[in-house]
Each structure stands twice: as C-alpha cells, then as structure tokens.
Amino acid sequence: MTDTAEIDPRPAPAAEPGAPERPGPVSPAMPPRAPLAMPVQDLRRAMPATRRGGGGPLAARLFVFGGAAALTAYGAWQMYEVISVSGGATWLQYVLLVLFVLNFSWIALAFTAALLGFAALVRGGRETPLPATLTGRTAIVMPVYNEGSARVFAGLQAMHEAVEATGLGRHFDWFVLSDSTQADAWIAEERAFLRLREELGPHARLHYRHRAKNHHRKAGNIADFVTGWGAAYDHMLVLDADSLLTGTCIVRLAAAMEADPSAGIVQSLPLIINRNTLFARLQQFAARIYGPVIATGLSVWSGRDGNYWGHNAIIRMQAFAEAAGLPDLKGRPPFGGHILSHDFVEAALIRRAGWGVTMLPHLEGSYEESPPSLIDLAVRDRRWAQGNLQHARVIGAAGLAAASRQHFATGIAGYVASPLWLAQLVIGIIIVLQTAWVRPEYFSAEFGLYPVWPRFDPVRALQLFALTMGILLAPKFLGLVLALLDSGTRRACGGAGRLTLSFLIEILLSALIAPIAMVVQSGSVFQILAGRDTGWNPQRRDDGSIPFSDIVRRHRWHTGLGIVTGIAAFAIATSLFLWMSPTILGLVLAIPLSWASGQLALGLALKARGLLVTPEEQAPPAIALRAGELARRNAARGFDDADALQALQADAALAQAHAAMLPPHTPHPRGQIDPDHALARAKIVEAETLPEAQAWLGPKERFALLHDRALLDQLTRLRAA
Known part of the structure; x- marks a missing residue:
C-alpha cells in the first residue's frame, strides 16, 4: 500500500537530455484508497442465495454423468467377467476390480464430457460483437511474485496499447500487485513501472503496489487489493504474470459481465503460445487441438455452475467481496491453514451466494504460457496436488451447488488417480506372481468344493483393454477430427498429413511420459498425506534447460524402479513383461526423456519440419508479436540483471x-526485534x-x-x- 497523503501528486520535471537524474516530486503509485469490506466466509453455514438461477442444462448433465455411470457399470461387469472365469475370484482380484472401477469412472466421465463438447463445437459457436461503449470501470490486476520485469511489463504494455486501440481504454485501470520477496526483483519491478508510466503518460492509469509480506500468497494479494481499492471498481480482470489478452478479448469480457447482472465470474479459455522446448510444444499442441473439446463440454454441462482457473477471467467486484473471503482451514499444512488452490473455492463460494460462474470457450484472444520441462511441471504440480487434495476439507461446505462439489471431486481425482493407477499395477503383478508361484486359495468369498485359482479370461481382458484405451484417447481423437474438418486449422498445422503425424508424436511421447508423471504424482500425494507442506516457489517461465546433474538426481529412482520392475516382470512371465512394457519403458527412459523435454533444439527442430505446430505460430497474434518486441527492448535495459x-x-x-x-512506517511492539x-x-x-x-x-x-x-x-x- 502507498500512503498517498504523503506524496506530492505533481509529476516530476523532465531532466535535460544527458543530465544526471535528480530528485523531484513523485507521483503516487496507487490511486486514493477506496476500501471495500470482504468478510471471511463460514464454510459451515450457507449464505442466502437470492440470485441463484438455473445451473446447467439437465439434458447435458444426464448425458455426461448418466453416460459415464453406464460406461463404468459396463466396464465393471466386463472386468468381473475377466477375473471370474473360474467361477469365482480371490480377494486380491476383488481389490483389482475396485481399483479398475475407480480409474475407469474417471476416464469415462472425461469421455462423455468430450463427446458433449465435440457435438457443441460441430454445431459451431459465435463471437459476441465488440461493444460500442461500456458503462462500468474495470481494474486489470496482475499479481507478480519474483518474476522477470522485462516480460511482465512487456505483456502489460502490449495489452494496454491494445485496449486503448479499441477506443474504450478509459474504462480500465491497470495494476501490478507485487508480492516479490527478492530485493533485486522488487527494485527491477519499480524501475520498469516508473519507466513504463513515463512512456505512457499521466493518463495511462497504470499503478503499482508492493506488499511487505506475502500473507496468504496470491489469494491474499488479490484480497488486499479488493479491501483497499475495490470500491472504486465494478469488476476486476485477474491476470497471471504470463497472461496475454487482446484488447478485443478484454473488452468483450467486460461487455459479457455488463450484459449479465447476475454474473459473478466470466472465465475465458486461455491457449498456450510462445513455447519452444519439446515438452512445452507438446503441451501447446495438445491444448490447442484437444483443449477446446474438453473445455466446451465442461462449459455446456456446467452452465452457470462453472469453475474458475485463477486468471484470464473477469470478476464482479461486489460478488467477490461479499462471497469470496477465504477462511483458514483448521489444523496445520498441508491440509490446514491457508487454502492453496483458492480459485476453485472462490468460484464455489461466489456460486453459493447466487452469482453465476460461466465460461466463454468460443472467446478468442486469451493466451498464457506453460512450464518448459517435465521437472518444471512437476514442481508446479506438487503445489497443485496439495491444493487440490486440500479441497477434501472444503467439498462438504454448506450450501455449495452440486456442480461445485463435482469440480472439487474432479480436481481431487486428478491427483488420486496416479496412486490408484500405481496400486492397480502393483496388485496386477502380485496376482500374476500368485498364479505362478503361490498355492491356490481354498477359502474364497463364495464356498466351493474346489480351490479358486486366480485366473483371467485373456480374450475379454484384451477387449476390455481396447475399450479402456479407446475411451482414454477418444477426447484426443475428437480434437483431431475437428482440426481436420476445419480447413483453416488444418492448413495452419501443416496440412492433414503433418497434423496427423503431430498427433501421433504427441500420443507416443505422452504415453512414455505418463508413467513418470504417475510415479511423481504418487510421490507428491504420499508426501502430502504424510504431512509435508510444499511451500510456494516462483515458477520458471523461460526456455532454459535444467542441468543434467539435476535431472539425474530427480529421476534416478524412477529409472531404478523401471529396471527392477522390468526384470521382475520378465522373470514372472513374458506376457506380464509385454503387458507392462509401456510403463517399464517410460520409467527406464525417465532421465533421457526428462532431459529431452527441456531441450529447445528438439522443439525447434520439430517446428522447422512443421510438426507440433499450432495456428497461432503460423499466424502469430499481433499482441504476442508486440509483447515479444517490448520484452526484448526491456531486457536490453538490464533492470532484471541489476x-x-x-x-x-x-x-x-x-x-x-x-x-x-x-x-x-508502523512501529513494532516494544521488545519484539526483527x-x-x-x-x-x-x-x-x-x-x-x-x-x-x-x-x-x-x-x-x-x-x-x-x-x-x-x-x-x-x-x-x-x-x-
């Protein structure tokens, strides 16, 4: 915060060219305070929801959840037929059945939602027209935490220029909300802010605030802004440090909020751009080709009970202030204390208060970036895992919409799925081992005169495996079909041949990376259950590779696990080794795969051959080009290196x-020395x-x-x- 009463509001006089800078009056970095109350919410007591309208279309929800339930029931029956070929099943086989059903239900739900999204996209969507005017005021807020100032302020300037070009820039104020804890990063931010404010002029409405302590992290950063200045604004558009939105997209988000007085959050669908390492290009391609199918399905069945991903979304200030004050959870981290994944909870609480939470998957011009390597993703994923598992303490909160509870359940399942998959593999190995070396079970769940051998129906097992893989990969195939049908997307991705080859490369590399991610996520879940807190480390956003020694240190146990598992599986049965070969191969190759994931040369080599290319690379958005140009200029100033x-x-x-x-200055209590x-x-x-x-x-x-x-x-x- 800044005490504006102590600062001379007059702009500092310009220095003569070549003359040394000298002290002068300083313009305030923040506008006058406009406090807004933001009460902490009680998760045990529901709020009266006076604005609640319909959630999502009933037919869409019946299709998604009913279809997933029917598929899961069919898969469970088929799995039972696989394991009960001898007239009964052992207790280990029943455990395997339970694990299979849990994992299968997860992919079945994703499949039916993708089918719904595919159908909606085939019908086509339409862009909302650009409004001629706006009536409200929107604060565009960018929380930063030890980021590079060159990139942050380049993106901010590019977006500011784009919004001004729409002729509606007067409706938007811009805020950089810093929680940086590194002295060099803090001063670099201030230097970049002062330079940009000087360039844009006194009417740019550009502001900067640094918090002394990053209490409650990003959620606390946003809450501090709302309680300090929120009353001056109708809405706030929340960005991440790597967010990039076109001026048209920003204006349309504000117009969508104004057009729906009961809307609390309107979420855009960010696409990944500017990525060049092998791993980041895989994510970029997947998000562009498969992402719209999944997001559109989610948008259709969620309706006004949607979710919020923490950035690239516009929020009604009144709704956020009255409903989204987050409580601390009882107990110590990782399950107690500050809520890490705050965005899901904020969306659920805003919906609980009756405000709508919707998504605009057809809105173009919303972009973000992604981690450059597998290890970078694992670091971020560890924090996300803790935040999503922490939602087990929130999912039962009073008054939540059923869809909000489903969003929590989906987030939790996304991380629990890895240890469940690992457990399913382990149980499968034990059963095969039992078949080969252990005596039969004479006392099964059902009494019989003959012992129960743990046998399987190989034909049904193969059919069930094919069904499972088909359901798992179907959202990707649906995305590919849509891309092939769209002539513009098809040509921009290099034509049908290169697009299909890119699809196959993504499938292959994702299949090899999946076992590594499974073990990494399983380790994260076990650490969290053991009470280990993750903390909050800044994200690495550049394309620099990770030292090979660090890669070996992070993945040596994964490689060892793959070798031991492969030897054991081969010793037990050749068929078991062949069945597990994709998992074994991914783990054995963990070190070279992780090394390759962060390599810029590999990603650029594929790009040069027209593979894993997205339309945004063939015709880069003007805002991305402008942001890149400004980032290079800012980097040359050396603020981040000083x-x-x-x-x-x-x-x-x-x-x-x-x-x-x-x-x-606030005097500290006597006797308490920092x-x-x-x-x-x-x-x-x-x-x-x-x-x-x-x-x-x-x-x-x-x-x-x-x-x-x-x-x-x-x-x-x-x-x-």
Whole structure:
C-alpha cells in the first residue's frame, strides 16, 4: 500500500537530455484508497442465495454423468467377467476390480464430457460483437511474485496499447500487485513501472503496489487489493504474470459481465503460445487441438455452475467481496491453514451466494504460457496436488451447488488417480506372481468344493483393454477430427498429413511420459498425506534447460524402479513383461526423456519440419508479436540483471520514488526485534562503501533494508567504491 497523503501528486520535471537524474516530486503509485469490506466466509453455514438461477442444462448433465455411470457399470461387469472365469475370484482380484472401477469412472466421465463438447463445437459457436461503449470501470490486476520485469511489463504494455486501440481504454485501470520477496526483483519491478508510466503518460492509469509480506500468497494479494481499492471498481480482470489478452478479448469480457447482472465470474479459455522446448510444444499442441473439446463440454454441462482457473477471467467486484473471503482451514499444512488452490473455492463460494460462474470457450484472444520441462511441471504440480487434495476439507461446505462439489471431486481425482493407477499395477503383478508361484486359495468369498485359482479370461481382458484405451484417447481423437474438418486449422498445422503425424508424436511421447508423471504424482500425494507442506516457489517461465546433474538426481529412482520392475516382470512371465512394457519403458527412459523435454533444439527442430505446430505460430497474434518486441527492448535495459542496492545508490530519483511507494512506517511492539532488520541496520551503519554493504548484507537483510527509509538514506550516502 502507498500512503498517498504523503506524496506530492505533481509529476516530476523532465531532466535535460544527458543530465544526471535528480530528485523531484513523485507521483503516487496507487490511486486514493477506496476500501471495500470482504468478510471471511463460514464454510459451515450457507449464505442466502437470492440470485441463484438455473445451473446447467439437465439434458447435458444426464448425458455426461448418466453416460459415464453406464460406461463404468459396463466396464465393471466386463472386468468381473475377466477375473471370474473360474467361477469365482480371490480377494486380491476383488481389490483389482475396485481399483479398475475407480480409474475407469474417471476416464469415462472425461469421455462423455468430450463427446458433449465435440457435438457443441460441430454445431459451431459465435463471437459476441465488440461493444460500442461500456458503462462500468474495470481494474486489470496482475499479481507478480519474483518474476522477470522485462516480460511482465512487456505483456502489460502490449495489452494496454491494445485496449486503448479499441477506443474504450478509459474504462480500465491497470495494476501490478507485487508480492516479490527478492530485493533485486522488487527494485527491477519499480524501475520498469516508473519507466513504463513515463512512456505512457499521466493518463495511462497504470499503478503499482508492493506488499511487505506475502500473507496468504496470491489469494491474499488479490484480497488486499479488493479491501483497499475495490470500491472504486465494478469488476476486476485477474491476470497471471504470463497472461496475454487482446484488447478485443478484454473488452468483450467486460461487455459479457455488463450484459449479465447476475454474473459473478466470466472465465475465458486461455491457449498456450510462445513455447519452444519439446515438452512445452507438446503441451501447446495438445491444448490447442484437444483443449477446446474438453473445455466446451465442461462449459455446456456446467452452465452457470462453472469453475474458475485463477486468471484470464473477469470478476464482479461486489460478488467477490461479499462471497469470496477465504477462511483458514483448521489444523496445520498441508491440509490446514491457508487454502492453496483458492480459485476453485472462490468460484464455489461466489456460486453459493447466487452469482453465476460461466465460461466463454468460443472467446478468442486469451493466451498464457506453460512450464518448459517435465521437472518444471512437476514442481508446479506438487503445489497443485496439495491444493487440490486440500479441497477434501472444503467439498462438504454448506450450501455449495452440486456442480461445485463435482469440480472439487474432479480436481481431487486428478491427483488420486496416479496412486490408484500405481496400486492397480502393483496388485496386477502380485496376482500374476500368485498364479505362478503361490498355492491356490481354498477359502474364497463364495464356498466351493474346489480351490479358486486366480485366473483371467485373456480374450475379454484384451477387449476390455481396447475399450479402456479407446475411451482414454477418444477426447484426443475428437480434437483431431475437428482440426481436420476445419480447413483453416488444418492448413495452419501443416496440412492433414503433418497434423496427423503431430498427433501421433504427441500420443507416443505422452504415453512414455505418463508413467513418470504417475510415479511423481504418487510421490507428491504420499508426501502430502504424510504431512509435508510444499511451500510456494516462483515458477520458471523461460526456455532454459535444467542441468543434467539435476535431472539425474530427480529421476534416478524412477529409472531404478523401471529396471527392477522390468526384470521382475520378465522373470514372472513374458506376457506380464509385454503387458507392462509401456510403463517399464517410460520409467527406464525417465532421465533421457526428462532431459529431452527441456531441450529447445528438439522443439525447434520439430517446428522447422512443421510438426507440433499450432495456428497461432503460423499466424502469430499481433499482441504476442508486440509483447515479444517490448520484452526484448526491456531486457536490453538490464533492470532484471541489476543489483538493487547499486541501482538505488546510483540513482537518487529512484531511491526517492522507492521510498515514496513504501507504506507508512508502523512501529513494532516494544521488545519484539526483527533480526533481519536489526542486522541490516548494524551492517549498513558499519559499511563505508557500497561494495562492503553488498558483501555483508544477506538476501533477507537486503529486503529489510528496502523497507526502511532511514536505512535507504544511509545507503545513498555510501561511497560508490
């Protein structure tokens, strides 16, 4: 927060060309405060929902959930026929049946939802017309956490220019909400903000706020903005640091919100762009070709009971403030404390209060990026796993719509599926081992005169395997069919031949990566159940490869598991080895696959041959080109590479602006000493030169120094050398 009463609102006078910068009046970084109450919600008591309308189409829900239930029942019956060929089944086979049904139900639901999405897309959708005017005010907020300022402010400037070009820019204010905990990142953000505000001029409505403590992380960052400035705005459009939306998309989101007074959230469908490593290109291709089928199906059956993915969505400020104040869960992390995956919960609570939560899958111009390697995905996935499993504490909250509970269940199942799949493989191996080496079971669940051997019907087993794989891969095939039918998409993806070959490459590599992801996710789930908290690490967004030694360290156990499993399976039965060969191969190749996933050269080689290409690469969106151009320009300024202490010591105007953006000083209670601040004070007083201060101050001490105006003044008085 910034105390605007202490800052001279007059703009600083421009310096003469070539003259050194000198201190002057500093314009406020934030507008005047407009507080808005945001009460913490009680999960045990439902709110009166005065606006609740229909959720989703009943026929669509009957098709999706009824169809999935029927498919699951059929699969369960077929599996029972497979294991009961001898007239009965052992208890281990019944365990295998239960695990199969749980896993099968998950893919059956995805299949029926994809069929619904496919049907909706075949009928076609339509873009909403660009409005001639808007009536409300929208705050576009971008929370950042130790990100590169060159990329963040390039995207922000590109979006700002695009919105201004629509002629409706006066309805939008722009906010960078920083939770950065690294001193260099913080000062780089401020330098980029001050430079961009100077370039755009005094009417740009561009603002910046840095929090001293990132309490409750991103959810707390957004809540701090809402409670401090929310009353001045009708809506807020929430972005991620890698978000990129066209001006038309932003205006249409605002228009959709204004057209539906009972809407609480309107979510766009972001497409992945700007990715070039092998793994990121796989994700980019999959999201572009298969994503619309899945998202459209979800949108159709969810209706107004939709979900929220935390970014690239517009939110009604009143709805968010009155309904989305998140409580802390009882107990300690990982299941207690702050809610990590806050977006699902915010959507559920807003819907509980009667506001609609909808998705616009046909809206074009919403983009994001993705992790560059398998290890980067695993790091992010670990946090997501904890957040989704934590929803087990929220799914029973009073008054939630049934669809909101289903969204929670889907998120939980997405991570529980991996250990269930692993358990199914282990039980299958044990049963085969029992068949080969263990005596038959004489006392089964059903009394009989003869022992029960754990036998299988091989023909039915093969048929069931084919059915399972068909249902699993069907959403991808449906996406491919739609892409082949769309002449523009087909040509942009290199033609029917290259598009089909890209599809096969994605299927093959995803199949090899799947066992690695299974083991990684299973380990994450076991760690969470054991009480290990994940923390919150900044995401790596560039295309730099990970050191090979780190890859070996992360995957050596996966490779060992694959080798041991392969040897054991081959020793038990050749048929078992062949059945498990895809899983074994993926694990054995974990190290080279993970290394290849982050390689820029491999991704670019496929791109050069027209493989894994998306329409957005053949005809890049203008906003992406502009953001890339601005990012290169910003990177050349070197803000992200500069030392924070050196930048402040060398630039008195920057130091003054930084001090002006700090919140008012709040004396700490007597007797409570902040050790980082105390050490920073002692060291900066002792230092005579800047190099001494740089050498003596640790990261936390630098951060503490940047919050103290007196210590900043001391820093600026140091000799440069």
